[in-house]
Amino acid sequence: MVDGAYRQSVKGENLRSVLSLSELAEATDYTMQLKARKIAGSEGFLIMFHVADDDYYWASIGGWNNANHGVSHVVGNNRALVGVRVPGKIETGRWYDIRIELTGPRIKCFLNNTQILDLND
Numbered sequence: 001m002v003d004g005a006y007r008q009s010v011k012g013e014n015l016r017s018v019l020s021l022s023e024l025a026e027a028t029d030y031t032m033q034l035k036a037r038k039i040a041g042s043e044g045f046l047i048m049f050h051v052a053d054d055d056y057y058w059a060s061i062g063g064w065n066n067a068n069h070g071v072s073h074v075v076g077n078n079r080a081l082v083g084v085r086v087p088g089k090i091e092t093g094r095w096y097d098i099r100i101e102l103t104g105p106r107i108k109c110f111l112n113n114t115q116i117l118d119l120n121d
Contacts, residue, residue, distance in 0.1 A: 044090030062090030083119035
């Protein structure tokens with residue numbers, strides 16, 4: 001962490017910050033908010049949530065070679081897309097406000113307060 005922010009210092013390095021509160025792992029209704037900025041590379045952001053050991057979700061914002069947004073559910077070594085991918089990309093050097101809202105099986109993702117995904121799993 002530098003100046004209160006996580007920074008990727010090596011290309012290909014993954015940054016992870018996982019809140020490991022047992023209550024959060026069991027929670028079904030909560031909101032995650034963060035700011036992110038892409039400095040370089042061919043992808044946008046991967047944001048893990050609802051993490052419980054080897055069962056978790058990730059929001060791929062500007063994924064698939066920076067062409068789409070989507071959410072995947074990962075269990076062990078198996079990954080499945082939840083719903084559909086939607087077109088979207090992340091600009092290099094720009095700050096983004098990202099919000100992920102979970103309400104039961106419903107997952108909503110927002111980019112700069114604009115809803116980009118609304119899925120059920």
